[in-house]
Amino acid sequence: MLNNAAEGNVMIDETAKRRGVMLVFCAPSGAGKTTITRQLLEKDNQISLSVSATTRPARPGEDEGVHYFFKSVEGFKHMIADDELLEWAEVYGNYYGTPRQPVEDALSSGHDVLFDIDWQGARQLREKAGDDVVSIFVLPPSSAELERRLRDRGQDEDDVIMKRMAKAGAEISHWAEFDYVLINDDLDRCLASVEHIIGAERLKRDRQQQLPTFVKKLLTE
Ligand code: 5GP
Numbered sequence: 001m002l003n004n005a006a007e008g009n010v011m012i013d014e015t016a017k018r019r020g021v022m023l024v025f026c027a028p029s030g031a032g033k034t035t036i037t038r039q040l041l042e043k044d045n046q047i048s049l050s051v052s053a054t055t056r057p058a059r060p061g062e063d064e065g066v067h068y069f070f071k072s073v074e075g076f077k078h079m080i081a082d083d084e085l086l087e088w089a090e091v092y093g094n095y096y097g098t099p100r101q102p103v104e105d106a107l108s109s110g111h112d113v114l115f116d117i118d119w120q121g122a123r124q125l126r127e128k129a130g131d132d133v134v135s136i137f138v139l140p141p142s143s144a145e146l147e148r149r150l151r152d153r154g155q156d157e158d159d160v161i162m163k164r165m166a167k168a169g170a171e172i173s174h175w176a177e178f179d180y181v182l183i184n185d186d187l188d189r190c191l192a193s194v195e196h197i198i199g200a201e202r203l204k205r206d207r208q209q210q211l212p213t214f215v216k217k218l219l220t221e
Helices: 033-043 073-081 100-108 119-132 143-152 158-172 187-202 211-220
Strands: 022-026 047-049 085-091 094-099 112-116 133-139 180-183
Touching: 022 033, 022 119, 033 047, 033 112, 033 187, 073 085, 073 094, 085 100, 085 119, 094 100, 094 119, 100 112, 112 119, 119 133, 133 187, 143 158, 180 187
Parallel strands: 022 112, 022 133, 047 112, 133 180
Antiparallel strands: 085 094
C-alpha cells in the first residue's frame, strides 16, 4: 500500500474520493502496447502518463518532458542517490526510471497513472506499491505476426530483426508475473478489455475512499 512515506512509499491524500490506480503496462516491442496506451490516454482524462527519465539519447520527434526526461548518466545517478525515483532499471545498456513526485501528486488527487516500463520496473513497483498496482501484459497473437510487425517498422536487416525477436522473447518470459494478460489480435477488442479492467479496478472497495463516510451517512439518515 502506498501510505507510508517513512518506507519510501507514496503518500495518499486521505481526502481524495478515489485512490488512483497505478496502471503498469508491459509488452515486448511489436505487441501493440504503444497504440493501446496512446488511445487509452486520449479516451480517458482520468489517466495521466508517467514520463520516465532516461540516459538514452532522444530519437527524432521525441521532446523533453513529453516522451522522456533526458539525463546524463551522472544526472541519473544523482536522481537515484536523492531517492527521486520510484523504480529504475538498466534496459539494453541505458538507464530508465520513474520520477516519484509526479506519481505521488497524481495519485493523491485521485488520478490514475499509466506506466510504460519494462518487467524489472513492474516488479519494483509491485514490491513498493503492492495493492495500488494493476499490471497488464500484452502479448502478440503469434510469433509470425510479431516478426511481421517488427519488420514493418523499418528497413532493418535480418540480424537486427532476429535480435529484436530475441529481446521480445526475453520480455515475454515474464508474462506470468502480471495481473492481467491480453492477446492483442484485435486492437479494438484489446482496448475494450483494458477499459473493462480499469473500470472494475476503480470500483474495488479499498479504492473508494469515500465509502465508509457514505455508508455511515446512509445508515444514520
Ligand atoms: P525505449 O528506449 O524504446 O523508449 O524503451 C526501451 C524499454 O525501456 C521499453 O521496454 C520501455 O518500456 C522501458 N522503459 C521506459 N521507461 C522506463 C522506466 O521508467 N523504467 C523501466 N524500468 N523501464 C522503462
